[in-house]
Amino acid sequence: MALPVYADPLERIWYYTYRVICALIFIFLIAPILIIMPLSFNVEPYFTFTSEMLAFDPAGYSMRWYDNLLTFGTAAPDAVRDSSWWADVWANAKWVQAAKNSIIVGFFATIVATVLGTIAAMGLSRPEMPYRKLIMAILISPMIVPIIITATGLFFFYSKIGLSGSYFGLVLAHATLGIPFVIITVTATMMGFDRSLIRAAQNLGAGPVTTFFKVQLPLITPGVVSGALFAFVTSFDEVVVVLFIGSHEQQTIPRQMWNGIREQISPSILAVATILVIFSVCLLAVVELLRRRSERMRGVTPG
Structure with missing residues (x-):
């Protein structure tokens, strides 16, 4: 909001002071990310800026660590980059294997979480639902309880039923x-849903399944997709649960980064972090577009 022309000197001081404070907080939050990105192009295997980088000398910058993401673990990293080389990368490169595991586990975990979460949200949004607050508190407890506690409980539970070290158990854990x-x-989206549309569909002879797919789902789709994106990001970034219940073959990107920090410090980790930051920003942009679309569908003017 612009500063009104009739503002007194004290209001003008607070107006500019408030913006300076917001800018400093923004810089404090974004600074670690802004530092990681240029360091991923360092030609030297260091986690610090070299004199060439500070002088903006092109010789101090390189794509070697991004290239290392494709060659680390391959049988012939220096071979001619033809179809056989790409086949070697697809089959043996450790970072590529970790990315495939993260995408596969994240995809199926997102499907499970979206289906179960949407069903639960629809029930919790009904006014006649008993003990709604208690049930809501129980269902969102995995987001509140420290992840180490959840991972420990999943480890002992999965060890008893034989799911520890399996992809199915990992998918269920990430879905949780x-x-x-x-x-x-989805619950936030359902709060603005006009339930008279459901009654109108029922009066016209539509059954519960038809009403859901033809009336409810099209209107709450932005909320469902937004929740699915958050579930996918949660699965894609999770490392503690994978360390507890995943086997050695189930190396996801966060677990591979953790192993790289412990075993071999390499700026390749910074390259992966940069790619993940760009990926997360794109997902957040999609979530924001879906939020605005949901507001337009509900007749709410974005602020």
């Missing part, structure tokens, strides 16, 4: 962490 995000986003 993603369900609260789906419930919150």
Whole structure:
């Protein structure tokens, strides 16, 4: 909001002071990310800025660490980059294997979390639902309880039923962490849903299934997709649960980064972090577009 022309000197001081404070907080939050990105182009295997980088000398910058993401673990990293080389990368490169595991686990965990979270949110949004607050608190507890406690409980539970070290158990564990995000986003969308549309569909002879797919789902789709994106990001970034219940073959990107920090410090980790930051920004942009679309569908003017 612009400063009004009739503002007194004290209001003008606070107006500019408030913006300076917001800018400093923004810089404090974004500074670690802004530092990681240029360091991922360092030609030297250091986690600090070299004199060439500070002088903006092109010789101090390189794409070697991004290239290392494709060659680390391959049988012939220096071979001619033809179809056989790419096949070697697809089959043996450790970072590529970690990315495939993260995408596969995240995809199926997102499907499970979205379906179960949407069903739970629809029930919690009904006014006649008993003990709604208690049930909501239980369902979103994985988001509140420290992840180390959740991971420990999952480890002992999965060890008893034989799911520890399996992809199915890993998918269920990641879905458990993603369900609260789906419930919150879909419930918020359902709060602005006009229930008279459901009654009108029922009066016209539509059954519960038809009413859901033809009336409810199209209107709450932005909230469902937003919850699914949050569930996918939660699964994609999770490392503690994977360390507890994942086997050695189930290396996801966060676990591979953790192993790289412990075993071999390499700026390749910074390259992966930069890619993940760009990926997260794109997802947040999609979530914001969906939020605005949801507001337009509900007749709410974005502020």
